[in-house]
Amino acid sequence: MEDKIIVENELGDWRRTHYSFQISDSVINNVVTVIGWISSKRDHGNVLFVQLRDRFGDIQILVKRKELSENIFDSLKSLKEHSSIAIKGKVVEQKNSSNEFEVIPEDIRILSVSNKPAPFLTQSISSIGIDTRLDLRAIDLRRNHLQNVFKIRNTILNSIREYLNDNYFVEVNTPKMIATATEGGAALFPIFYYDREAFLAQSPQLYKEQLTMAFENVFEIAPIFRAEPSRTNRHLSEAMSVDVEKAYVDYTDMMDYLDNLIRYIIQSVNDKNQIELDSLGTELPNVSKPFSRITYSTLVENLQKSHKYIRWGDDISPKLLKDLFGDEFYFITDWPSSTKPFYVKSKKMDPIAEPNNGDDPRMLSESFDLMYGSLELSSGSTRINNKGDLMDNMKKKGLSHKAFDYHLRVFDYGVPPHAGFGLGLERLLMAILKLDNIRDATFYPRDIDRLTP
Incomplete structure (x- = not known):
């Protein structure tokens, strides 16, 4: 696919079309724009599973190297938790669940970059001290x-x-x-x-x-x-x-x-x-x-x-x-x-x-x-x-x-x-x-x- 450009810190004319709770049966096969921050990421080499979080919850983003330009995929691969991104892509059902959905990106814009890993996880209560938090x-x-x-x-x-x-x-x-x-x-x-x-x-x-x-x-x-x-x-x-x-x-x-x-x-x-x-x-x-x-x-x-x-x-x-x-x-x-x-x-x-x-x-x-x-x-x-x-x-x-x-x-x-x-x-x-x-x-x-x- 053509590399449409990634402009860090620039939202441009991109605007969210759906929040996470609106990703449902009604928008399967539709192209949506979702925006949020990376709450977690699983790297399987040529495939990335990114959890994109907005104020209502998480959306799974399925990113495949062969479907994106090399520099976009490599940029996503290097992003840490808490970086903000915008995704334009098609909504599909997850293969292993009839009740869950994911977005296959057609275009991605990186909006902000986390430069260091956070000292605590977002997924669970951390044992780290309250003053550090x-x-x-x-x-x-x-x-x-x-x-x-x-x-x-x-x-x-x-x-x-x-x-x-x-x-x-x-x-x-x-x-x-x-x-x-x-x-x-x-x-x-x-x-x-x-x-x-x-x-x-x-x-x-x-x-x-x-x-x-x-x-x-x-x-x-x-x-x-x-x-x-x-x-x-x-x-x-x-x-x-x-x-x-x-x-x-x-x-x-x-x-x-x-x-x-x-x-x-x-x-x-x-x-x-x-x-x-x-x-x-x-x-x-x-x-x-x-x-x-x-x-x-x-x-x-x-x-x-x-x-x-x-x-x-x-x-x-x-x-x-x-x-x-x-x-x-x-x-x-x-x-x-x-x-x-x-x-x-x-x-x-x-x-x-x-x-x-x-x-x-x-x-x-x-x-x-x-x-x-x-x-x-x-x-x-x-x-x-x-x-x-x-x-x-x-x-x-x-x-x-x-x-x-x-x-x-x-x-x-x-x-x-x-x-x-x-x-x-x-x-x-x-x-x-x-x-x-x-x-x-x-x-x-x-x-x-x-x-x-």
């Missing part, structure tokens, strides 16, 4: 395992929007450069904002509360930034948060919404990603029943029976939660007010709590955490909507009223009763797919040790 994250994301993870992540995001839109929520966007801490504390990333200091937002909390005045029901899916010096497999410095806020409800209503949202997500993934789940060897959690709810005080009482060192007001060890609940979704409710941010509404005193000096630690809050085993996925609460109560709570937490004047002034105009939650997208993905490391639930992880790529 993250240094070449764009290549790492081509691996089958992560392709499946991020296809499921895409379904999760779509299903979240579907559920909230169907329940009359408005998607919003809030500032990520802020003047003061959203939730107090020191876990902030300072930045220069023209001639003054600012911070990256820990959450959209105060803005989404204000937006309930205008839209009643709002949600945002966006990054949050936490400068926590943690080196665990479940912490990120930059994470995606699903933040939901609703007017004229309390925290019990928001638990219902969150429970239903998680079950909607699980059902959507089961419906749309069975191929990916099978490839991962993963079965999603059973969510046929509403999630159980246990108060913080009851949990402490139960744990104290076998762990005498536990005191009311303490955090609960992840190991103890794992031993107690296993792998299931559940809510821990009515946390001590002392453990919650200033905007969380308080409720009655807890009779079993031990008094202490200073602020009475027995005060409870209208709050909840959604857990999966030992992993915290979400926190939510009824918010304070009375300006005086909010200012009193800020004072107890050692926060300056002046720093939050932009927020407090809104309460002079009647902020409605409201409640909400924030859900960690990466943690949810990590939990339901049983990922070992949260860094494999985000595209380019940021943590205490990593700022590149």
Whole structure:
């Protein structure tokens, strides 16, 4: 056949006519143009079997020396994995299978060349260390395992929007450069904002509360930034948060919404990603029943029976939660007010709590955490909507009223009763797919040790 020219890095007038999933009975004997990168190659001397991968999967390309010009065949023979090529050729059935197809090239264009072999395979989970993978994250994301993870992540995001839109929520966007801490504390990333200091937002909390005045029901899916010096497999410095806020409800209503949202997500993934789940060897959690709810005080009482060192007001060890609940979704409710941010509404005193000096630690809050085993996925609460109560709570937490004047002034105009939650997208993905490391639930992880790529 005539050598039509190979121009490296030039697409020219070539355009894809079919994705891999469209190579089927309906196009047998048709000439198609397929484009992608080489995921694997088998060399049998005068015959090459090339797996060409696009965003939907692989197409087998059968390349015979006698049917191509010498320099085209030799160029293909020398190409390494990850090189990009375009193929114009005829679709035929594979001889050894009635259900598979391959493309016999009539013309080939090499679009980019991989100059060195990748340090890990795309076909399977490699035993190579995660830091080596993250240094070449764009290549790492081509691996089958992560392709499946991020296809499921895409379904999760779509299903979240579907559920909230169907329940009359408005998607919003809030500032990520802020003047003061959203939730107090020191876990902030300072930045220069023209001639003054600012911070990256820990959450959209105060803005989404204000937006309930205008839209009643709002949600945002966006990054949050936490400068926590943690080196665990479940912490990120930059994470995606699903933040939901609703007017004229309390925290019990928001638990219902969150429970239903998680079950909607699980059902959507089961419906749309069975191929990916099978490839991962993963079965999603059973969510046929509403999630159980246990108060913080009851949990402490139960744990104290076998762990005498536990005191009311303490955090609960992840190991103890794992031993107690296993792998299931559940809510821990009515946390001590002392453990919650200033905007969380308080409720009655807890009779079993031990008094202490200073602020009475027995005060409870209208709050909840959604857990999966030992992993915290979400926190939510009824918010304070009375300006005086909010200012009193800020004072107890050692926060300056002046720093939050932009927020407090809104309460002079009647902020409605409201409640909400924030859900960690990466943690949810990590939990339901049983990922070992949260860094494999985000595209380019940021943590205490990593700022590149």
